[in-house]
Amino acid sequence: MAEIELQDVVKRYEGVEAVRDINLRVSNGSFVVLVGPSGCGKTTTLRMIAGLEEVTEGSIILGDRDVTHLEPKDRDIAMVFQNYALYPHMSIYDNVAFGLRARKLPKQEIDERVQRAAKMLNIEHLLKRKPRALSGGQQQRVAIGRATVREPAAFLFDEPLSNLDAKLRVEMRDELLRLHKRLGTTVVYVTHDQEEAMTLSDVMVVMRDGEIVQRGTPAEVYLRPVHEFVARFIGSPEMNLFEGAVEEGVFHAGGVSIAVGRQLNGPVKLGVRPEDVHLRGELPRDQESEHIDARVELIELLGPRAIVSLQTSEHELKTLVEARVLEGLREGESAQVALDLGRLHVFDAQTGERIDETENLHESV
Amino acid sequence: MNKGVNRRTLGANILRTGFRLVALVVVLFPYFWVLLSSLKNPAQLNRPGDLLFEPILDNWSAVLTAEIPQNFLNSLFVGSATVGISLLVGTPAAYAIGKHRAGGRLTRFGILTSELMPPAILVVPLFVIAFFLQINGSLLAVAASHLTFVLPVVTWFLIGFFEAVPYELEEQALVDGYGRFAAFRKVVLPQVLSGVAAAGIFGFVLSWNDLFFALILAGGQTKTLPVAIAGYNTFRGVELGEMSVAILVAVVPVLVLSFFVQKRLVRGIGGGGMKY
Numbered sequence: 001m002a003e004i005e006l007q008d009v010v011k012r013y014e015g016v017e018a019v020r021d022i023n024l025r026v027s028n029g030s031f032v033v034l035v036g037p038s039g040c041g042k043t044t045t046l047r048m049i050a051g052l053e054e055v056t057e058g059s060i061i062l063g064d065r066d067v068t069h070l071e072p073k074d075r076d077i078a079m080v081f082q083n084y085a086l087y088p089h090m091s092i093y094d095n096v097a098f099g100l101r102a103r104k105l106p107k108q109e110i111d112e113r114v115q116r117a118a119k120m121l122n123i124e125h126l127l128k129r130k131p132r133a134l135s136g137g138q139q140q141r142v143a144i145g146r147a148t149v150r151e152p153a154a155f156l157f158d159e160p161l162s163n164l165d166a167k168l169r170v171e172m173r174d175e176l177l178r179l180h181k182r183l184g185t186t187v188v189y190v191t192h193d194q195e196e197a198m199t200l201s202d203v204m205v206v207m208r209d210g211e212i213v214q215r216g217t218p219a220e221v222y223l224r225p226v227h228e229f230v231a232r233f234i235g236s237p238e239m240n241l242f243e244g245a246v247e248e249g250v251f252h253a254g255g256v257s258i259a260v261g262r263q264l265n266g267p268v269k270l271g272v273r274p275e276d277v278h279l280r281g282e283l284p285r286d287q288e289s290e291h292i293d294a295r296v297e298l299i300e301l302l303g304p305r306a307i308v309s310l311q312t313s314e315h316e317l318k319t320l321v322e323a324r325v326l327e328g329l330r331e332g333e334s335a336q337v338a339l340d341l342g343r344l345h346v347f348d349a350q351t352g353e354r355i356d357e358t359e360n361l362h363e364s365v
Numbered sequence: 366m367n368k369g370v371n372r373r374t375l376g377a378n379i380l381r382t383g384f385r386l387v388a389l390v391v392v393l394f395p396y397f398w399v400l401l402s403s404l405k406n407p408a409q410l411n412r413p414g415d416l417l418f419e420p421i422l423d424n425w426s427a428v429l430t431a432e433i434p435q436n437f438l439n440s441l442f443v444g445s446a447t448v449g450i451s452l453l454v455g456t457p458a459a460y461a462i463g464k465h466r467a468g469g470r471l472t473r474f475g476i477l478t479s480e481l482m483p484p485a486i487l488v489v490p491l492f493v494i495a496f497f498l499q500i501n502g503s504l505l506a507v508a509a510s511h512l513t514f515v516l517p518v519v520t521w522f523l524i525g526f527f528e529a530v531p532y533e534l535e536e537q538a539l540v541d542g543y544g545r546f547a548a549f550r551k552v553v554l555p556q557v558l559s560g561v562a563a564a565g566i567f568g569f570v571l572s573w574n575d576l577f578f579a580l581i582l583a584g585g586q587t588k589t590l591p592v593a594i595a596g597y598n599t600f601r602g603v604e605l606g607e608m609s610v611a612i613l614v615a616v617v618p619v620l621v622l623s624f625f626v627q628k629r630l631v632r633g634i635g636g637g638g639m640k641y
Contacts, residue, residue, distance in 0.1 A: 052539065052540070072536075073539060078540065078541075079537070079540045081536070085536070087538075089555040102543050150542075
């Protein structure tokens with residue numbers, strides 16, 4: 001177990017900066033998820049930690065060792081790849097034991113560790129098979145087993161669940177969490193799936209264009225996105241954003257005026273999460289914005305809740321409502337909605353950065 | 366299922382089987398003809414149309430007690446040496462080119478340009494080099510000349526197999542605690558073993574069939590089979606019966622090898638390699 005620290009890490013490929021000046025500290029035993037759209041540099045960052053990519057500038061510290069220029073084999077790190085990368089010519093047993101053999105452990109200890117991991121991951125009955133005889137979920141377990149038997153300083157996961165179907169993905173997600181609780185090993189996990197990032201992480205690191213945009217607990221990132229990009233990227237359905245202008249603390253756009261409380265003037269984007277858009281009458285009067293007239297375009301029932309797409313005179317708007325309030329709502333008919341005044345987000349129209357009521361803007365967590 | 370479909374598939378099957386039979390006859394008949402010739406006496410050989418004759422083994426005993434067994438061993442040695450060296454050099458080369466783009470994009474097909482060179486251009490320099498190294502007339506000289514066309518083909522053939530091995534496998538081995546060479550040997554190489562075997566057999570056949578280089582570089586004691594076969598074309602005429610025996614001795618092993626390797630051969634030439 002160890003802490004991982006990235007100091008001013010830069011990765012350049014033929015002049016293109018894939019990762020720019022990343023500083024990140026992954027504390028001992030925490031589960032850190034790097035999340036962002038494809039090409040944001042998250043996988044490159046992970047691969048640099050593993051030693052599979054050279055670091056152009058900066059350094060990587062693992063525990064108390066500077067591992068920046070060490071071979072992967074000397075870093076004591078285990079990695080699980082998206083396609084599991086099981087060795088096709090070896091039995092499951094040999095796959096799991098492979099890393100232990102590299103460390104020249106005594107045969108008996110190898111056997112004990114393999115059996116223990118197999119038991120923990122419910123793959124005991126598969127040990128004699130070859131990888132191709134296993135289902136995707138089973139292969140995934142083997143890949144995780146292979147990583148855990150080594151008892152490494154840290155686990156790296158590169159989108160390990162994205163090849164699984166939706167149901168299995170949720171199951172494996174839970175299992176990963178339980179495994180982490182049990183082993184307590186430091187984890188760095190890469191995904192493009194914001195939901196996965198939210199559910200798994202202790203600390204979530206949102207990346208874009210090779211840079212960290214925001215880091216914090218999932219709740220912090222969700223409730224207080226520091227940038228319009230984070231606001232859009234995290235959360236499903238996406239946050240509603242309206243372009244407009246603030247005058248004397250009141251936001252105006254398309255005939256709607258909403259008190260945002262910020263003492264500022266000028267163009268901004270106003271953001272509100274779909275679950276903070278309410279049908280008329282749902283909220284206490286003092287928390288409710290001015291009512292907005294809209295037409296119901298589409299109702300998507302998710303089960304307990306539903307996404308209702310609305311069209312106002314100038315904007316599209318999505319709201320996430322409890323299914324029971326759908327009564328009386330019909331596609332094509334009009335409805336009135338209000339925004340939860342306590343949960344509005346204001347972003348600078350130019351830079352996309354969050355503007356807070358307190359003027360302390362660029363504070364990161 | 367209705368009857369129409371049944372009848373149609375039945376018809377297709379008959380047609381397919383018919384084509385296969387015709388193809389089989391076209392391919393196998395020459396071998397059959399050579400086999401017949403090897404069992405005929407000189408008089409019967411002058412009447413090639415005769416299918417009914419009394420077979421004799423004179424040709425076989427004459428050939429098998431003469432130099433042909435030695436020629437066979439010579440060819441075997443040359444083929445094995447050529448393939449051994451080709452695999453030893455070509456496998457790492459193919460890995461470097463296929464997985465790490467060594468030499469840039471052109472290398473992959475560039476190495477095949479050596480195949481376009483007429484052997485006549487190479488044979489004189491090779492002869493001179495062999496002379497200075499005092500290996501002229503030896504099997505080693507023949508094997509060296511065979512490397513000029515077997516090594517590029519073997520390398521090119523293997524590139525596709527290496528390309529098909531997911532890079533993550535190797536990276537996984539690196540992370541699992543192995544060095545680059547160990548990762549190559551324990552993880553990458555096993556994935557392409559069937560390709561290596563096929564390339565080896567393919568290269569062996571190429572060497573086995575070569576007449577040109579062997580004719581010029583081999584000495585009296587080091588003739589390979591093709592050279593020996595050509596030798597039956599004497600100033601007194603072609604000794605067809607004995608030549609037929611020698612041809613069979615040369616051809617049958619190749620046929621057997623080809624049978625085992627054909628599927629992978631197609632795959633290798635298609636550049637595909639294994640599916641994962």
